[in-house]
Amino acid sequence: xxxxxxxxxxxxxxxxxxxxxxxxxxxxxxxxxxxxxxxxxxxxxxxxxxxxxxxxxxxxxxxxxxxxxxxxxxxxxxxxxxxxxxxxxxxxxxxxxxxxxxxxxxxxxxxxxxxxxxxxxxxxxxxxxxxxxxxxxxxxxxxxxxxxxxxxxxxxxxxxxxxxxxxxxxxxxxxxxxxxxxxxxxxxxxxxxxxxxxxxxxxxxxxxxxxxxxxxxxxxxxxxxxxxxxxxxxxxxxxxxxxxxxxxxxxxxxxxxxxxxxxxxxxxxxxxxxxxxxxxxxxxxxxxxxxxxxxxxxxxxxxxxxxxxxxxxxxxxxxxxxxxxxxxxxxxxxxxxxxxxxxxxxxxxxxxxxxxxxxxxx
Amino acid sequence: xxxxxxxxxxxxxxxxxxxxxxxxxxxxxxxxxxxxxxxxxxxxxxxxxxxxxxxxxxxxxxxxxxxxxxxxxxxxxxxxxxxxxxxxxxxxxxxxxxxxxxxxxxxxxxxxxxxxxxxxxxxxxxxxxxxxxxxxxxxxxxxxxxxxxxxxxxxxxxxxxxxxxxxxxxxxxxxxxxxxxxxxxxxxxxxxx
Numbered sequence: 262x263x264x265x266x267x268x269x270x271x272x273x274x275x276x277x278x279x280x281x282x283x284x285x286x287x288x289x290x291x292x293x294x295x296x297x298x299x300x301x302x303x304x305x306x307x308x309x310x311x312x313x314x315x316x317x318x319x320x321x322x323x324x325x326x327x328x329x330x331x332x333x334x335x336x337x338x339x340x341x342x343x344x345x346x347x348x349x350x351x352x353x354x355x356x357x358x359x360x361x362x363x364x365x366x367x368x369x370x371x372x373x374x375x376x377x378x379x380x381x382x383x384x385x386x387x388x389x390x391x392x393x394x395x396x397x398x399x400x401x402x403x404x405x406x407x408x409x410x411x412x413x414x415x416x417x418x419x420x421x422x423x424x425x426x427x428x429x430x431x432x433x434x435x436x437x438x439x440x441x442x443x444x445x446x447x448x449x450x451x452x453x454x455x456x457x458x459x460x461x462x463x464x465x466x467x468x469x470x471x472x473x474x475x476x477x478x479x480x481x482x483x484x485x486x487x488x489x490x491x492x493x494x495x496x497x498x499x500x501x502x503x504x505x506x507x508x509x510x511x512x513x514x515x516x517x518x519x520x521x522x523x524x525x526x527x528x529x530x531x532x533x534x535x536x537x538x539x540x541x542x543x544x545x546x547x548x549x550x551x552x553x554x555x556x557x558x559x560x561x562x563x564x565x566x567x568x569x570x571x572x573x574x575x576x577x578x579x580x581x582x583x584x585x586x587x588x589x590x591x592x593x594x595x596x597x598x599x600x601x602x603x604x605x606x607x608x609x610x611x612x613x614x615x616x617x618x619x620x621x622x623x
Numbered sequence: 624x625x626x627x628x629x630x631x632x633x634x635x636x637x638x639x640x641x642x643x644x645x646x647x648x649x650x651x652x653x654x655x656x657x658x659x660x661x662x663x664x665x666x667x668x669x670x671x672x673x674x675x676x677x678x679x680x681x682x683x684x685x686x687x688x689x690x691x692x693x694x695x696x697x698x699x700x701x702x703x704x705x706x707x708x709x710x711x712x713x714x715x716x717x718x719x720x721x722x723x724x725x726x727x728x729x730x731x732x733x734x735x736x737x738x739x740x741x742x743x744x745x746x747x748x749x750x751x752x753x754x755x756x757x758x759x760x761x762x763x764x765x766x767x768x769x770x771x772x773x774x775x776x777x778x779x780x781x782x783x784x785x786x787x788x789x790x791x792x793x794x795x796x797x798x799x800x801x802x803x804x805x806x807x808x809x810x811x812x813x814x815x816x
Contacts, residue, residue: 564678583685584695592665595685596674613675620679 262334262341264293264318268357271389275352278379278541284366288390289357290314290349293333294341296396303396304339304622305387305423306348307404307411310535311475311527313356314348317341322526328608331615338619344400349390351383351411353534358386361530362462372530373459380407380542384414388422401425401622405607406574407535410542413582416563417544417555427621429566429614430607432578433552433585434543439573442481443536446474450529459530471529472520479519484570484603488512545585552585559586563593564621566607566614573604594621626652628793629707629733629811636789636813637662637731641702644726646689647709651677658682665701667692690714693722701727710734710776711767720783724816729788733811738772738804739794756795757808773804780814789813 268289274282291314296303306316306329313320317327317334333339333346350358353375361375391399402423404412409431416426432439450456453470461467480488492512496502499509508514548555563586567579576597586593598613600606607614626634634656637643641662645654648666650673657664666684668674677684685692689706690713704727706719711734713719723730735757736742745753752762760767771779773792780787792799792807799806 587695588697590700592683594678594683596671596678597686616679617675620681623681
């Protein structure tokens with residue numbers, strides 16, 4: 262599989278939903294597989310909150326395999342033998358695209374001077390990338406979780422840019438519960454004295470706060486059954502409770518490990534900005550309050566997939582989108598797959614998902 | 624692949640290049656046949672495994688419950704609404720018929736005829752709820768909660784102001800000409816309003 266890493270600077274300043282614009286926007290992206298002559302076989306993959314462009318190549322910091330290697334590659338459901346797969350780091354993130362850790366015009370990191378962005382702003386940057394690459398229409402846009410929000414946003418705002426729209430374990434709006442969990446994470450970061458109003462670059466980062474944010478979020482990505490199955494009440498490397506506050510339970514130890522591992526590869530300010538963008542996401546609100554209007558006259562084919570154990574973006578959220586697409590007369594497929602893992606099912610071994618993805622992409 | 628007789632009739636009589644909604648589309652056999660004639664076909668199916676098979680074949684199928692989800696579809700969004708072997712499973716077949724003729728300009732409805740002589744005989748002589756080749760599941764586990772006869776359906780159509788455009792009757796694979804309510808195991812109606 263031909264894999265390559267790239268970075269471009271968008272030629273035009275990026276207009277932002279919050280007002281103003283962002284100049285010299287950098288977009289870092291990976292590609293897999295060859296673009297065909299008429300540039301019609303491109304698939305834009307959109308990553309999730311803490312994801313990145315390393316879909317099917319090793320992560321440059323952790324050296325771990327790509328986050329969707331099981332789905333993307335030669336002969337896999339997203340077949341890089343047939344498709345040219347593009348995955349760009351979202352703006353606001355910290356893996357090469359413009360974000361709060363990037364340098365502003367004064368040569369200092371933006372930190373909290375970085376503008377608050379939206380999902381549509383992220384997608385606007387993706388569209389800028391597609392323009393630069395000369396790709397007028399994608400074979401498909403694909404995304405899970407926050408990636409699905411980007412796919413929906415592209416379909417609603419640039420309807421001619423994707424023939425197929427595949428949205429997995431996602432939603433058209435953040436619920437009060439979604440916002441609440443994100444606020445918990447943000448407050449954990451901002452309560453860490455090292456956060457220092459976002460001015461920590463060059464010094465010690467608010468890793469404790471970011472780790473707590475990740476721990477809380479990680480719980481929302483798993484089902485109760487998955488946690489019980491994996492950990493139950495098992496103790497960690499000990500025969501009895503310690504009557505202290507060490508990680509007695511395996512689940513505690515696991516969460517601490519997840520939290521600290523995350524701080525090695527993610528910037529706390531990026532976490533603030535991206536969670537904010539997700540909380541602001543409400544596709545209906547952007548289109549006069551009626552979700553069906555967001556998709557009026559869309560020529561694209563849609564496929565939505567939810568998982569029965571996902572309580573973060575439950576099936577009802579996907580159905581809500583499906584109802585709107587039906588009302589708009591769009592060609593839509595929807596299936597709720599049974600998988601035990603919770604929201605993270607879209608990243609894990611669910612053979613039915615492979616069949617649906619492969620079949621829908623054609 | 625040969626289609627079930629009622630589906631073959633429907634596939635044969637839907638005009639090419641039509642917009643079709645197949646309600647209770649199962650594994651998508653009719654949808655595939657209609658797609659080959661240039662139709663824009665959408666499906667609704669309650670069974671997730673069937674939906675997965677349809678989507679894997681590139682069909683546009685929504686997992687859902689027709690009793691509830693048809694309400695989301697706009698008026699006359701389709702040239703045809705198809706309800707094959709599903710009317711008798713609906714919570715309210717009368718309302719389902721209204722919905723069919725709201726979302727589709729025309730409707731095809733097929734169902735097993737409860738007044739077929741075999742069914743009548745099972746009741747008359749066996750004194751038991753019939754289990755026949757057209758009604759193969761025992762009363763306690765069948766999804767057929769509203770058994771219907773050819774006569775009943777004609778009456779319902781009349782009450783609903785639906786015009787019966789055409790009708791076809793079958794016993795097994797064979798077509799049945801007369802005495803349909805006695806001789807037909809399956810009926811197919813084409814309706815309009």
